[in-house]
Amino acid sequence: MTNLRIVVISYFAFAVLGGLFFEDVLQILFGKIGLTDKQLLGESWTLSTAIGFVLGFGCVLYAWVRKDIRDAAIEVAQEMRKVTWPSMAETRVSTIAVIVVSFVIAVFLGIFDFGWAEITKQIYEVPRYLGS
Numbered sequence: 093m094t095n096l097r098i099v100v101i102s103y104f105a106f107a108v109l110g111g112l113f114f115e116d117v118l119q120i121l122f123g124k125i126g127l128t129d130k131q132l133l134g135e136s137w138t139l140s141t142a143i144g145f146v147l148g149f150g151c152v153l154y155a156w157v158r159k160d161i162r163d164a165a166i167e168v169a170q171e172m173r174k175v176t177w178p179s180m181a182e183t184r185v186s187t188i189a190v191i192v193v194s195f196v197i198a199v200f201l202g203i204f205d206f207g208w209a210e211i212t213k214q215i216y217e218v219p220r221y222l223g224s
Contacts, residue, residue, distance in 0.1 A: 095169040102165070103152045111148030115141050 118140035129138045
């Protein structure tokens with residue numbers, strides 16, 4: 093798969109995600125200003141859906157037309173091909189190490205918190221004979 097094909101597929105995915113994002117924003121906006129969201133093609137395709145996807149694809153089209161943005165995206169794809177990804181075994185070992193270290197630190201902080209709470213309770217506890 094060429095770098096240009098990866099960029100085109102990524103742009104399309106961003107257009108769809110942008111369309112869904114703009115659709116949600118427009119639905120909220122329509123609700124705030126009291127406009128009804130008209131149905132265009134059934135219940136799921138409304139005016140906010142159409143405008144949202146036009147905005148999403150418009151943003152991606154703008155990014156495609158701008159040569160500097162497109163060239164930067166192609167360079168990112170080239171650099172991502174150079175990345176050495178860890179194997180499944182390395183990923184599993186690293187994940188287990190993170191979980192174990194997180195658990196040990198959580199236990200240590202829990203013990204420290206309990207001890208500090210007991211110390212401060214002893215310091216700030218008002219003796220019963222002095223009143224409430």
